[in-house]
Amino acid sequence: MPTVKPYKNYEVLCKATADFFVDTCSEYIGASGRVSIALSGGSTPEGLYKLLATEKYASKIDWNKVFIFWGDERCVPADTKENNSYAATQVLLRHVPIPAENIFPVPVHLPPQEAAKAYEESIKNHFGADTAAFDLILLGMGEDGHTASLFPGTDILNEKNKLVSAVYVEKLKMDRISFTLPLIDQAKQVVFMVSGAGKAAMVEKVLDPQPDTEEVPTMLIHDNDEREVLWLTDEAAVSMLHV
Secondary structure (H helix, E strand, C coil), X not given: CCEEEEECCHHHHHHHHHHHHHHHHXXXXXXXXXXXXXXXXXXXXXHHHHHHCCHHHHCCCCHHHEEEEECEEECCCCCCCCCHHHHHHHXXXXXXXXXXXXXXCCCCCCCHHHHHHHHHHHHHHHHCCCCCCCCEEEECCCCCCCECXXXXXXXXXXXXXXXXXXXXXXXXXXXXXXXXXXXXXCCCCXXXXXXXXXXXXXXXXXXXXXXXXXXXXXXXXXXCCCCCEEEEEEHHHHCCCCC
16 A cells, blocks of 8 residues: 555645655755656645745755756646646746756647647756656546546557557547656655545545445556655545545
8 A cells, every 4th residue: 555644734734745845856956956847737736836836945946956847737828727737837937947948848839749749858858868757746536536637438548668658538638648647656756635535425436445446547557666645634535544
């Protein structure tokens, strides 16, 4: 079972995750001179991003050595709030001294398949190696068990070779771009940030599965020999889980 750290409420969860983010940056910058991070979209990390933009936290990070990507993106215009990179930029990145060339948004101006291919190339070029291993991938989870844009029943779950893939989510009638399971599995740290009672049933299903439990995408992201998957949650999200 992954490591689960529940916090009293959303505010405390955001503070704990911000502390973890700062420590991660310091650790990897100290070890290799830079840190490569994939951010999560959705509403849950917004409080985290707002905290990281404050002087208390931003001043502890050497932003010149931080490189930002996104684990998934909606195929919507880059200047709309539904776009993950735009949302994070407005809340966090425009308020900290990170060089523009250190920020890698998904090129949503391209058709989905082309955008996915281009984003994969930018990741490979960034790492300059056959193995693209992010220092930290921050993920969330939906009430249906999706994470990034890995939704139940979608073909991307079976992708074994690509690092990034386009996916059409039928129930949302939307094209998306997402990291694949192989790319997520290569990360040095994978952290889920999950909040709210509405996700409690799915958290229990994922973290304490019964023999007859049907797999959902989040369950496909496991510990490996190199690292444990870490879940940072509020108490409401784990209210049905024995931790």
